Amino acid sequence: MLGNARSAGLTQLLLLVCFTLSTPCSVLAQTGGALPIMPLPGHVALHEGEFLIDGNFGIALKGYKEPRLERARQRFLDILSAETGMPLWREAMVNQPHFIIQTVGPSAAVQQLGEDESYRLEISGTDVQLKAPNPLGVIRGLQTFLQLVRITPKAFSVPAVIVDDKPRFPWRGLLIDSGHRFVPIPVLKRNLDGMEAVKLNVFHWRFADNQGFHIESKKFPLLHIKGSGGFYYSQDEVRELIAYARDRGIRVVPEFDMPCHTTSWFLGYPDLASGKVPSSSSAIDPTRESTYRFLATFLGEMAALFPDSHFHAGGDECDAKEWETNPRIQEFMRIHAIKDAAALQALFTARVQKILASQRKIMVGWDEILQPDTPKNVVIQSWRGQDSLVESARRGYRSVLSAGYYIDLNQSAAEHYLVDPLGDKAATLTPDQLARVLGGEATMWTDIVSEENMDNRIWPRTAAIAERLWSAPEARDVDWMYQRLAIVSQKLGYYGLRHRLITDEMLERMSGEPNPVPLKVLAAVVQPPRNYERQDLRSFSDFTPLNRMDDAVPPESDTAREFNAIAKRIVSGTASPEDWQQARKWLVLWRDNDAQLQPLLARSFLIEDLAPVSRNLSRVAEIGLQALDDLHENHLVGAEARRRNIEFLKSCEKPQAVLLLMVAPSVELLVQAAKTQ
Amino acid sequence: MLGNARSAGLTQLLLLVCFTLSTPCSVLAQTGGALPIMPLPGHVALHEGEFLIDGNFGIALKGYKEPRLERARQRFLDILSAETGMPLWREAMVNQPHFIIQTVGPSAAVQQLGEDESYRLEISGTDVQLKAPNPLGVIRGLQTFLQLVRITPKAFSVPAVIVDDKPRFPWRGLLIDSGHRFVPIPVLKRNLDGMEAVKLNVFHWRFADNQGFHIESKKFPLLHIKGSGGFYYSQDEVRELIAYARDRGIRVVPEFDMPCHTTSWFLGYPDLASGKVPSSSSAIDPTRESTYRFLATFLGEMAALFPDSHFHAGGDECDAKEWETNPRIQEFMRIHAIKDAAALQALFTARVQKILASQRKIMVGWDEILQPDTPKNVVIQSWRGQDSLVESARRGYRSVLSAGYYIDLNQSAAEHYLVDPLGDKAATLTPDQLARVLGGEATMWTDIVSEENMDNRIWPRTAAIAERLWSAPEARDVDWMYQRLAIVSQKLGYYGLRHRLITDEMLERMSGEPNPVPLKVLAAVVQPPRNYERQDLRSFSDFTPLNRMDDAVPPESDTAREFNAIAKRIVSGTASPEDWQQARKWLVLWRDNDAQLQPLLARSFLIEDLAPVSRNLSRVAEIGLQALDDLHENHLVGAEARRRNIEFLKSCEKPQAVLLLMVAPSVELLVQAAKTQ
Secondary structure (H helix, E strand, O other), rough: OOOOOOOOOHHHHHHHHHHHHOOHHHHHHHHHHOOOOOOOOOEEEEEEEEEEOOOOOOEEEOOOOOHHHHHHHHHHHHHHHHHHHHOOHHHHHHOOOOEEEEEEEOOOOOOOOOOOOOOOEEEEOEEEEEEEOOOOHHHHHHHHHHOOEOOOOOOEEEEEEEEEOOOOOOOEEEEEEEOOOOOHHHHHHHHHHHHHOOOOOOOEOOOOOOOOOOOOOOOOHHHHHOOOOOOOOOHHHHHHHHHHHHHHHOEEEOOOOOOOHHHHHHHHHHHEEOOOOOOOOOOEOOOOOHHHHHHHHHHHOOOOOOOOOEEEEOOOOOHHHHHHHOOOOOHHHHHHOOOOOOHHHHHHHHHHHHHHHHHOOEEEEHHHHHOOOOOOOOOOEEEEOHHHHHHHHHOOOOOEEOOOHHHHHOOOOHHOOOOOOOHHHHHOHHHHHOOOOEEEEEEEEOOOOOOHHHHHHHHHHHHHHHHHOOOOOOOOOHHHHHHHHHHHHHHHHHHOOOOOOOOHHHHHHHHHOOOHHHHHHHOEEOOOOOOOOHHHOOOOOOOOOOOOHHHOOOOOOHHHHHHHHHHHHHHOOOOHHHHHHHHHHHHHHOOOOOHHHHHHHOOOOOOOHHHHHHHHHHHHHHHHHHHHHHHHHEEEOHHHHHHHHHHHHHHHOEEEEOEEEEHHHHHHHHHHHHEOO | OOOOOHHHHHHHHHHHHHHHOOOOOOOOOOOOOOOOOOOOEEEEEEEEEEEEEEOOOOOOEEEEHHHHHHHHHHHHHHHHHHOOOOOOOOHHHOOOOOOOEEEEOOOOOOOOOOOOOEEEEEOOOOOOEEOOOOOHHHHHHHHHHHHOEEEEEEEEEEEEEEEEEEEOOEEEEEEEEOOOOOHHHHHHHHHHHHHHHHOEEEEEOOOOEEOOEOOOOOOHHHHHHHHOOOOOOOOHHHHHHHHHHHHHHOOOEOOOOOOOOOOOHHHHHHHOOOOOOOOOOOEEEEOOOOHHHHHHHHHHHHHOOOOOOEEEEEOOOOOOOOHHHOOOHHHHHHOOOOOHHHHHHHHHHHHHHHHHHHOOEEEEHHHHHOOEEEEEEEEEOOOOHHHHHHHHHHHOOOOEEEEOHHHHHOEEEEEEEEOOOHHHHHHHHOOHHHHHHEEEEEEEEEOOOOOOHHHHHHHHHHHHOOOOHHHOOOOHHHHHHHHHHHHHHHHHHHHHOOOOOOHHHHHHHHHOOOOHHHHHHHHHEEEOOOOOHHHOOOOOOOOOOOOOHHHOOOOOOOOHHHHHHHHHHHHHHOOOOOHHHHHHHHHHHHHHHHHHHHHHHHHOOOOOHHHHHHHHHHHHHHHHHHHHHHHHOOOEHHHHHHHHHHHHHHOOOEEEOOEEEEEHHHHHHHHOOOOOO
């Protein structure tokens, strides 16, 4: 898939990694060993030869043993069977296995922040050795092996290679928000499988928001009975999921967001509320002692359910209005000389932190909880920008970065990839302060994502974030990242993730056609608007069906990105004949697509609003074809025609039908490049 | 999807159905109401208007109630949510539901052969009424509603219609063979969902064969411990699956094939065998009393586990050799004047039938068990041809047809569709004899099918068989069947069936490419050889990975069928300009595909043998394009050139790389049609 060509950027990168780790990389440099591992390992040395995967494939566990290792081995065999189509269930009968897993000892009974995840994978033409200090490293190394599997003219095989690897950051997370929307357990499980594949190690599981309270409480059952609409996780299911995550080397950090985003709590327990229930209150009343008695019991119950040392108590986006308009709360603030809502929240945070500390939990909170008196052992999760991360570290707090990793906002993999927790403003921090930056977390908020399209929002882009958090900071070659991302994306299908299937399935439903080719052509070059613009263009309630084009397409158009790269090469004079040919082929396809698509659009209420988008694509492509000709033939273009074209293209760059036509800017590049008369 | 055009054949058919049922069909005839229901209902009357599916959708259960109906309702809502992308979980909050399910009373505690499955579905612009004598009819009617759901310029809706419906045959089955290969429970479950969708009502579940014994026996645990390689269904899983099937109106008839196909039994209990264990024995010893003591206990255990009134004891393909070469068995036959192996098997069958009768089970067996003294209440399953079905009925036995429904043999949906249990030779039977023909069963033998590609062998073709067994015998319009089959096939995806995903997934694996377009082009026009020819061309062991092209492609090429229809229209002078255009488009695609495909084939050991197939496709297409030109321009063609072309095309019609190039015969049609000089 990568062919033999290797980007110059990659060579640079690999050399850089080698130099950084001060290990000889001669073999790698000589063979051009562009291996599609993601996240990139700390050190790779490619050798001659390959290890064949055939009917004699067998694995032996040596050294320290535990059932989790046996399950990891079985899971590995299941994925390898899926990747190769070879049933490897006879594997246990192989007498002299050539794949040896050597584990030194156990990892902690409850997975700890900062535990050793290192491993060494040695693959020769005849043997595989995977060595790790503990099962976490084994789990990581097995995934590296699976990524190396490829098909050749001879067999399925992995190249002979030595990989020495360990993560850069100890906290590499994915948040899934089961608060805005209940996310069924099978969806969570397959996403934990995906996390394992890219070596993420923290599942941040958020249970409640204004919209719902989705976990069983035995102490306060009205929380889930009244707050969940019947959709909640039983405590048995939660325990099972925690075990499932542990098997995959993933910690589960629960979040109960407080004191705001809590409307659903009040359906069962209205006394907790600052305002009127059920009308409008979304904030817990921080002034009553009964609130803290409730929380001590409730958080005690949850702290016992979740074994992790960390516990997330939210703290974001408090609307001060309820506190400012409640006379009783105002009176409390006056008596205790609390100057504003932020200070009131700080008081609440301190009480919650004490409760959690009494349960031997380290509190995590969103960056709003960083106030003058915030207890020092709290972990700050920065979502509003990297500033708070830097400030936290400077002031002595440990912190986790999420700003820049908001995968619900339809940004590109490249944008996320280039956000470094220690980049930009963190450059001014001292080594001690830098060490307090624990890592980062991608955040799958579910305001306008359903269980149906969630996989396509999380994957493959989260793999790029996983690489940022695992690999050396020098790994910044975007082209090489995208090449590997495509391969990882395909492999994630073997883990049961549905991100590559969703779009076509939704297009079929939208059109009522079994294979709506012209709709697919359009879908391949549009994207939902980025950041929060989508919400401005389409009104969403909690009950809005998410079954339209902006729900169906991936957050990033691969086709548009590839066309853009070609357009840039054409404009810079570095395009190959194949580039010119491909550009023309695409433009013809897009120009002619509209005629086939319009009758289809007219037959379905879910896509009829795409008619102008389709027409625009056709016209954009027509302009593009003319520009290609002009550039190719060195025509001089009339200034007025060019002005009109650019004006039209700019109008096409604005969202329409809650979609961006992603090829318009690239065509504009072509038009701008032609010489005027 | 069907557009507005309705085939003349359909009109004929519908009128025929109407006349047959002697009900006025004027509305239907006037509106041209080609509804994509499969199996076709007994009577359909289409009215003006449509019932919209929107946020106010709600269902009420009236009359007789039981939890199974509640679950059927929930399952219906889940599929409807998947079909529309509208989360219908708030449905329970709708105050005045417009969809009323009216059930008169319960069905039998254990589903019986011949129970009433009728229903009446009345859909108006404002209301839906589903009425049935018992829950079985409700389950059937809900599926009809789901098939009527379509998208329009206004909304998701169903047309206003009255459907009166009941099955033609009481036994409409699918066999899945968990004997040759263990089939995981999730695969079985989704196929039961598919059975429900097309109103099949018997799951024939086969547990053992020479290759393995895949169900837990508590009385004789060495059966599954030694015979299963660790892959077996626990009795709890079996009970759960039976309940799952009952929820869907499906009986579960177990099969334990005896006295042959039983090698796996002998691993734990060698005394049962007629020959040496484990070397070669595949037949139970029918001469020892200990055999029957064993079977009395074992069949007693299994009879208690499976509540159905019928119990399948196999009886097929006994190899007489073991009995003829064992002196002790020969001596027994001499003493008891048993003239041959068939008579010895008849003795065995009679003993087994008695054991089953003592458990109040009706024995079912393959047609070999039909011998002079076979007990009359045995049900005969005909697999070797329709003769045995007719003979059974004539001699007073009830029978089920499987000959003609062997979906493992890669025949077309049309071939299966046109096999009628009461067709051909059954025409000579009296009404009493005809009534003994209970129906039929599609058979998914797993000799060379894996859990991965099984769905694509079963679906969508089994829907055509389901229609044959449910609908009026006059339903024989193949074109109309294929039109509806395509729609049903798409809808089955909402039930979790993977038949439409499998080919692309396997092509990706075979090529190592995320979207191997040229390989897909080739795959769309090839088929595995039919009947048992595939086994002659490729050697299969039980451990052969099923990951090659003949495993990946569906048993029937839709593209080739469509191209063939166009070729026929061109030859007969009835082709439209669009037909000519489409034929040319395809031929150009196929001609040019080889150049792109060859480099891809060279990179992977799983597809390198396709090189000549691809070259042939290219040359076939070239010949086809020339023939198109000749026909279009009324050219006179040289006899010698034509002879050479036909010779080449005929050579391409032979299997290569275990594949048939399905477009070659259609191109031959074109070549044959051109005039010679």
